[in-house]
Amino acid sequence: MQQPPEKESFRDAISTVTPTGKRMWLYPKKPKGTYYKKRKAVGYFLVFLLFIGPFLKVNGKQFFLFNVIERKFHVFGTPFYTQDFHLLAIMMLIGIVFVCLFTVGFGRLFCGWVCPQTIFLELIFRPIEYWIEGDRGAQIKLQKMPWNAEKIKRKTLKWSIFFLISFLISNVFLAYFIGSNTLIAYVRSPKENIQTLVFLLCFTAVFYFVFAWFREQVCVIACPYGRLQGVLLDKHSIVVAYDYKRGEKEAGRGKFNKREDRVQSQKGDCIDCDQCVDVCPTGIDIRNGTQLECVNCTACMDACDHMMEAVGLPKNLIRYASEYQIETKQKFQFTNRLKGYSLVLTLLVGLFTVLISTRTTIEATLLRIPGQLFTLNETDNTIRNVYTFKLINKSTQDFEQLEMRLLSHQGKIYMPNQTHIGLKAEELQDGTFFIELQKKSWNGKKLKLEIGFFDQDELIEKASTLFLGPRTYQ
Numbered sequence: 160m161q162q163p164p165e166k167e168s169f170r171d172a173i174s175t176v177t178p179t180g181k182r183m184w185l186y187p188k189k190p191k192g193t194y195y196k197k198r199k200a201v202g203y204f205l206v207f208l209l210f211i212g213p214f215l216k217v218n219g220k221q222f223f224l225f226n227v228i229e230r231k232f233h234v235f236g237t238p239f240y241t242q243d244f245h246l247l248a249i250m251m252l253i254g255i256v257f258v259c260l261f262t263v264g265f266g267r268l269f270c271g272w273v274c275p276q277t278i279f280l281e282l283i284f285r286p287i288e289y290w291i292e293g294d295r296g297a298q299i300k301l302q303k304m305p306w307n308a309e310k311i312k313r314k315t316l317k318w319s320i321f322f323l324i325s326f327l328i329s330n331v332f333l334a335y336f337i338g339s340n341t342l343i344a345y346v347r348s349p350k351e352n353i354q355t356l357v358f359l360l361c362f363t364a365v366f367y368f369v370f371a372w373f374r375e376q377v378c379v380i381a382c383p384y385g386r387l388q389g390v391l392l393d394k395h396s397i398v399v400a401y402d403y404k405r406g407e408k409e410a411g412r413g414k415f416n417k418r419e420d421r422v423q424s425q426k427g428d429c430i431d432c433d434q435c436v437d438v439c440p441t442g443i444d445i446r447n448g449t450q451l452e453c454v455n456c457t458a459c460m461d462a463c464d465h466m467m468e469a470v471g472l473p474k475n476l477i478r479y480a481s482e483y484q485i486e487t488k489q490k491f492q493f494t495n496r497l498k499g500y501s502l503v504l505t506l507l508v509g510l511f512t513v514l515i516s517t518r519t520t521i522e523a524t525l526l527r528i529p530g531q532l533f534t535l536n537e538t539d540n541t542i543r544n545v546y547t548f549k550l551i552n553k554s555t556q557d558f559e560q561l562e563m564r565l566l567s568h569q570g571k572i573y574m575p576n577q578t579h580i581g582l583k584a585e586e587l588q589d590g591t592f593f594i595e596l597q598k599k600s601w602n603g604k605k606l607k608l609e610i611g612f613f614d615q616d617e618l619i620e621k622a623s624t625l626f627l628g629p630r631t632y633q
């Protein structure tokens with residue numbers, strides 16, 4: 160969108176920094192309207208999911224767990240291990256491509272509707288602030304007041320509630336990392352777990368800093384996803400946009416005057432009320448066009464709709480639309496770029512589906528014991544190799560009687576002091592075993608053997624290893 164030179168000054172500075180480089184504190188007006196109601200419904204539902212996430216169990220397993228220290232990960236109640244890292248990596252790639260696809264198509268929709276930073280700030284911390292300190296005008300007034308009893312009371316109450324919520328959020332996040340059962344056990348005996356408490360308080364301090372002070376700066380200057388907008392957005396991306404064609408028309412925007420005929424004066428529909436600026440939590444003026452600071456929170460859409468209704472003009476002067484749509488009044492287009500991202504996303508989802516459906520419940524790793532070659536037994540004409548095995552049960556089911564069988568050759572497999580392996584859910588076990596082949600099976604070179612792991616008579620995992628013997632053995 161073209162701006163006359165005198166209106167281009169917004170490009171020279173960010174809206175939250177004064178000309179002298181100091182932080183400019185924002186007091187956004189309390190949003191209200193249809194979009195805000197919808198965002199509240201989505202946001203509170205997501206907060207609910209986030210808070211119950213660590214306490215939801217599937218077959219006794221936490222629904223989501225990211226225990227990096229013990230290398231235990233649960234996604235939708237399914238355990239994943241470091242051996243499944245490729246699956247987690249693909250899942251992350253799918254997430255990134257999905258977000259990119261969404262951004263190319265729908266701008267920062269994620270930021271406005273799903274991002275925990277926006278949800279916590281705009282739907283939890285900010286409403287508490289409005290409740291204690293009042294709306295924009297009252298907050299500015301309170302800020303300018305000297306530190307009297309009233310101001311101390313309100314600020315102390317607000318900061319104390321902010322601290323408690325930050326502490327609660329820290330607990331929930333920690334439950335995702337160490338598990339809700341462990342966290343509850345720690346909470347029950349805090350004296351023995353001072354380290355955890357200190358850790359929690361550090362986490363709390365970070366959340367408190369972000370939501371009580373740093374706030375919109377996360378989205379404006381710190382968030383890497385926000386920085387990506389410049390390369391992902393194009394003129395076909397749907398963003399929160401001001402319809403400058405309608406808002407400015409021939410004579411530009413102008414204050415509302417009941418007696419004025421705006422058709423005749425050629426003035427645009429924007430009545431220059433600044434309501435869209437006052438509600439903006441990042442302090443920008445959306446009428447200057449799409450800006451990196453816009454988190455698509457829809458507050459300006461609601462504010463403008465309200466004003467349009469009040470002066471009897473059609474709503475949607477600020478709406479979800481692309482630059483192209485506003486310019487040409489055409490419908491949404493599924494561009495080649497979107498098609499490309501969709502193809503990559505489909506391929507990744509397909510690959511992930513194949514990998515997850517072929518994922519075995521037990522993973523076996525077989526290794527020859529280093530330094531041990533083979534043993535010849537001339538009495539019964541056999542060659543023997545010794546191995547170690549490592550078994551991981553990735554399922555939530557116990558296996559009482561796992562048995563190893565040689566699949567590719569005739570021969571014997573046995574373990575010292577045991578005939579079967581008992582493997583509990585999520586358990587990792589290792590041990591030693593021997594493979595013995597008859598002389599006639601030996602070909603004078605390395606043999607590749609295939610070994611099966613059976614539960615009752617059901618084959619549940621296959622693994623292969625090499626068998627060594629003498630070069631010449633008659």
Ligand code: SF4
Binds near residue numbers: 435454456457
């Ligand atoms: S410009 Fe509108 S949508 Fe963007 S951050 Fe400001 S109020 Fe929210």
Ligand code: SF4
Binds near residue numbers: 429433436466476477
């Ligand atoms: S709220 Fe709407 S009418 Fe008011 S200044 Fe913003 S765009 Fe113009």
